[in-house]
Amino acid sequence: MVMKQLLLLVRYRVNFIIQIVSMYLFFAVIFFGGKAVARNIGGGAVGALSSTFDGLIVGWFLWTMAQSAYSGLQGEITSESMRGTLEHLYLSPYGFGSVMCLKIIVNVLLSFFWGAVMLVSMMVTTQIWLTVDLLTILPIIIFSLMSVIGIGFGIAGLALIYKKVGSISNLMQFGLVGLIAAPVTGISLLRFLPLAQGSAMLQMAMQEGVALWDYSLRNIALLVGTGIFYFVLGYLLFIYCATIARKRGVMGHY
Template sequence: MQMEVYNIFKVNFKREWIQMKRYLPNTISELIIFYIVFLGFFLGISLIGDPENLDYNIQMIIMNYIFWYLVLSLTQGIGLEISDEAGRGTLEQLTITPYKLWFIFITRMTSVIIISMISISILLFLAMLTTRQNLNLDLLSIIPILLITLIGVLGVGYLISSITIIIKESGYLIQIFQFVIMGMTFIPLTTAPFLKFAPFMYGLQLIREITINNFSILSLNINDIVFLLLNSLIYFITGIYVFNRAEKFAKQKGLLGHY
């Protein structure tokens, strides 16, 4: 079983890697566009922001923007994959394999996360270089928090893609959702404490504490880690459940073969 899981992951990782190389100009242009948009945020906060808190505000923008880029890649990813498979006429074929559709896509999204780290690292380096800000990149503290947070992000991705699996073309909904995510990531929990129950927001807050306030995972309260884990698991399990129900409905209505 472990070898089968490895082989599925290997095939999907190779697929994503080939696509990235094949469409490298698109990847580079997307990175440039995101960097230009970041420059707009940076110049805006530099011109009208509070000079006394300027460094802190710029560091917050860097973290919020990088995190938004990552969350956007995952939440959109599953839905776009379903649309692409439906457009090629291969979506129905995936559902008749021995593996659940949600499992196939989670291996793809794991591949996307690994490959996206290249773009994210470049974007983070450019942001720090441009703003002359040094963040506390304690990977031993950041990676565990990030991985737990991404479990919940994947759950949100499945919730969104459950719409796509029925109506196939849901690009407009995904575009609207990307601005919702942006709005959420730029709101500090001190301003809206209730957002700690939203997906990925508490993980982002803990990563801010590490990168901006020089915390480490050992200095975080164990209750914070437990809350983050439960929050992420609830969203992930909910997302998988809704996705499976949507897949079952699509099969019953014969929608998987239509685009």
């Protein structure tokens, strides 16, 4: 399945390059536009806002991976349903759950690739070098993406019944931005939202060099708990919707 995704990237490399370039250009417009505004307001100095620009890079890095993880899984399931092959997964000797777990692993690996390309591009362009401690940021990213994958499962489940949910998927792009930018330090309840806790911890890790073992047990428990909770909730919603779609005989009807 990993080879399949790599072959698709090579086969449709023009589309892949366009996606990377468009996301990078969008970031560049926001970053350099914000820097120009800061210079005009601050009389040429941007030092006071340097942490904001660092945060923008970290946030964009996480958004790139979250967007890839969400849209990749949701799009894959929807495509399987449209082709009429989703029901075949239930007949697989490996079991539906095993096949979906493999799809998730491949999807997360692909998300890491997208994020790595964007992060390197952003740091080279802006000359802002952040702390990249893989032992710290990888666990944070994995549990952060688990909550997004859960959302992807939920939306994919709704698509099996209601078919056209493209507007929800489009709104989710902006929703992910809001979750990543959620002010968890001011409103502690926001930490229970998908991505919010992971985003706050990733900002500290990459901007301030905080190691994984430096976080409190409460913060780590929140990260792990929210990731698992939303993943399980989304998967259960998908299974429930898939069961309804199969009973109605509309699993592959579009």
